[in-house]
Amino acid sequence: MPSEMTAARARLGALLLIAASCAAGPALAERLLVSNEKDNTITVVDGKTLAVIKTVPVGARPRGIILSKDGKSLYICTSDADHIEELDLASLTVSRTLPSGPDPETFTISPDGKLLYVSNENDNMVSVVDIAEARITNEIAVGVEPEGMGISPDGKTLVNTSETTSMAHFIDTASHEVVANVLVDSRPRVAKWTADATQVWVSSEVGGSVSVIDAPTHKVIKKIRFAIPGVATESIQPVGIALTNDRKTAFVALGPANRVAVVDAQTFEVKKYLLVGQRVWQLAFSPDEQRLYTTNGVSNDMSVIDVPALKVTKSVPVGRLPWGVVVAP
């Protein structure tokens, strides 16, 4: 039976520990989570030291990953396991599974944190998953091979891209009706809303372009194209998109071109190409937008970009075929 004294000491110890972690600032707590499609793992990396903290085994073929709104869990599309897994970020273990419909590849989360919208590549469907109840509440029919998912900041409009139909479908999340279909270049992969909700940026992997869609009118206002001296145009395959909150700068991952394009998000002018690892796929900012992390599928690593300096500062080896990256504060 512990004495009064021991309990008090333990409480003090806990307080000191909390104080210590606060003093070190948020960078200490920041962790990077990378899904490794080939290894069936999630690599957890310390955001400050960039050292691998842990490699967590998960279900088969983890691809799209997203953070819960409370920051306590990571949802993982384990495509070949045909479900979503929830990784508890305190214990770094898979705590439960959610239904997803067949072959979930990517998804997005509603701003209130209650729903996941999942693209089912084999099924031409978007599944709506209630996280608390762990059940599929709705299915929305879309084009052939649904892929990218982006939800508006107010949660009222969902944009889904379909790879073979080459469209961005605007879906009303209240009625689950498709309200507009916007034709873009071939094999659209990622749809990203600007923070001010005025635009949706859609990358076309095979088309080699990014379409900027005016959200209220559903019109393509700009097609951004890329040209890199010495790189074959077929290798320029845009996938991941990251937009700064002030909508001044956009970063576009160019796949096998092994570069991230830096785009002035106001003028749509490509300013610079940053050489990263091979087949750069997805992108994620640190919460303060000082750093950008990239997953590089062929070189099995993650590149770290210093955002103010626009320089690649480091590469971090992770698992095989890294797909998605998320920063947990």
Added chain:
Amino acid sequence: MRVRFDPRTVVFAISGLACLATAQAQTPVPDATATLDFAYLALATKRVLPLSYLDQPPTDDGVQGARLGLADDATTGRFIHQAYHLTEAIEPDAASVLASFKSLTAAGQKLFVTDLPADLLLQVADLPEAKDATLLDATAQDDRLRADGCRANVLHLLPSRAMLADALMQYLAVKKWRNILLVGGPDPGDKAYADAIRHAAAKFQIHIVADKPWTYDPGARRTDTGHYAIEAEVARFTQGIDYDVLVVADEGDNFGDDLSYRATDPRPVAGTQGLVPSAWARPFEQWGGTQLQSRFLKQAGRWMTDRDYGAWMAVRAVGEAAAHGSSTDPQAIGSFLRGPDFELAAFKGARLSFRSWDGQLRQPVLLADARSLVSVSPQPGFLHQFSELDTLGVDQPESSCHLK
């Protein structure tokens, strides 16, 4: 035999689309659907059983790919108020093909996906009725159709034999397997394939140490204890030759599979059997290829062949040109297909387009055996001034095609 294809069956074939149609009906949309009519013109061919009993020749290869392409087109079309109608004309002989083409053009058809042998394709293309038509050749691989026999009104979807041979030779060059034994079969297709290999070998500095015709007649395809005779024959045939890879030209699958494991020296087989360069392959799953494989399997109940893939690409090319060119006018589609804005995504990780000089679709070529994808050409390091895909096949400066 004329098979009229009812587009409603496509809607039923894909249950998701049926839901979609309902969803569309509920939202008010302007009722201004433009319809594109085009045709699938084929000569029905009876294929003989190949050496391997495992690969029963399908009776509907080609047209099944076209049907899947139409279903994919229809999904896009529904969102942009375009509808596509494909008339299937699968004819028993050359005369019926020509007659069918004439009656279809008389009825206003100007866009054709064709599954015809080279000679018949040229006969059709040279008809006065074909002057304003565009023929999308979905299945012929003959190099002469891209050379002296090229036609301005014909586009080719599948890689030519020259492209297949180049794809293989690039890979052998990368592996430094530079000495090959070439074994050619007796059929015209075999000879054309062997010619393509000879040309590609010279291009990529692969040395043909021996060039031998395969003349052994194994007799009946299936005989008890027949394997003794085959083993002895292949061992004798390959004796005393120093080579890295045996490259076989046997398009009819009559003997090529017999060359593996039976040669005097342990050497891999490539070409029409073994490691095969092809447009499509059963083990292929990359760049979303799984999606096309599984959609096809669900529709046709069998694996997709090269011919299916060629027809799928042809119908998808028409759909893409109609959607992105915003027109269902056949002439507009014909010129959009040849223009700089056309691009086709066909699960190869690259955008495909037609070469201006010979109407050939530029595309990566798979290298696969029966159970696994080995590589995809062009191989890294083979550079080109404009497109690395143009390191495969006949490039503009060396083309003998003069399109008129």
